Amino acid sequence: MSQLYEYPDYFARFYDIIYHQLRSHVDARYFLSKIKSTRGSILEIGVGTGRFFTEALGSGADIYGIDISKSMVDVLKNKLDPSEHYRIYTGDACTMKLDRRFSLIIAPFRVFSHVIDVTDQIKFLNNVWEHLDDEGKFIFDLFIPDPGKLQKGMDKVVDFEGEYEPGKKLRRTVSTSPDIVNQILDISMNFEWEDNNKWLTKTWKIKFRIYFRYELEHLITLSRLKLENISGDYKGGSLSKNSKEFVVVCRK
Numbered sequence: 520m521s522q523l524y525e526y527p528d529y530f531a532r533f534y535d536i537i538y539h540q541l542r543s544h545v546d547a548r549y550f551l552s553k554i555k556s557t558r559g560s561i562l563e564i565g566v567g568t569g570r571f572f573t574e575a576l577g578s579g580a581d582i583y584g585i586d587i588s589k590s591m592v593d594v595l596k597n598k599l600d601p602s603e604h605y606r607i608y609t610g611d612a613c614t615m616k617l618d619r620r621f622s623l624i625i626a627p628f629r630v631f632s633h634v635i636d637v638t639d640q641i642k643f644l645n646n647v648w649e650h651l652d653d654e655g656k657f658i659f660d661l662f663i664p665d666p667g668k669l670q671k672g673m674d675k676v677v678d679f680e681g682e683y684e685p686g687k688k689l690r691r692t693v694s695t696s697p698d699i700v701n702q703i704l705d706i707s708m709n710f711e712w713e714d715n716n717k718w719l720t721k722t723w724k725i726k727f728r729i730y731f732r733y734e735l736e737h738l739i740t741l742s743r744l745k746l747e748n749i750s751g752d753y754k755g756g757s758l759s760k761n762s763k764e765f766v767v768v769c770r771k
């Protein structure tokens with residue numbers, strides 16, 4: 520992958536606190552039901568801190584995970600019994616070579632937005648194909664760009680304010696700025712947290728690739744995967760002008 524965007528340790532540390540509140544009510548039911556109804560092995564690409572992984576493993580799924588960010592993998596491994604650590608790989612999905620094949624591969628919560636270059640996007644999709652068994656499926660999601668909102672951007676919007684431990688405050692402030700012609704969203708996240716009666720602060724800048732519908736369809740057609748369906752939500756609803764998410768299902 521020519522552009523690496525590893526998550527910093529302070530983001531990994533606060534990830535669960537922030538996204539269990541901001542995200543899990545949107546997508547957890549969908550991904551956990553796909554995992555639990557799969558009979559063979561499952562791979563989560565961009566497994567992160569294991570927002571789905573720990574519950575899936577606890578329910579008996581033969582699930583594995585890979586993530587490019589060591590900081591995220593470290594948080595996940597801390598939640599697992601060491602005898603399960605062999606299920607977790609640190610690496611890039613564009614170049615991974617695992618000694619297993621999977622019935623289901625998922626890349627939940629915009630993992631594919633981190634893949635900026637077209638060459639890497641095709642490598643990523645073809646590498647997923649390599650790791651699927653003959654009947655295997657690949658499911659991933661992306662946000663649907665709203666050009667009006669993108670153009671306006673976000674200017675220091677506080678999207679999380681709470682406590683990361685009893686009595687210790689955490690605040691995240693987000694700004695975005697679009698580069699529409701290159702389909703890139705520049706995101707700046709500022710974290711402020713209380714520790715030993717002092718406020719600490721860190722800012723992380725990241726680029727997200729913006730994908731449009733037909734580009735996504737063409738990309739998949741260019742890869743070895745077959746596109747089965749793109750829904751507009753996590754309940755299987757059709758794409759419409761009100762849809763907020765691409766939920767993409769491919770097969771080998």
Ligand SMILES: C[S@@+](CC[C@H](N)C(=O)[O-])C[C@H]1O[C@@H](n2cnc3c(N)ncnc32)[C@H](O)[C@@H]1O
Nearest residue numbers: 565566567570586587588591611612627628633
């Ligand atoms: C938004 S987080 C999603 C984490 C988890 N899937 C969830 O739903 O909470 C995206 C994750 O993808 C990982 N990631 C980004 N690019 C990757 C790549 N090329 N290969 C593997 N992991 C990648 C990041 O390190 C990060 O942990």
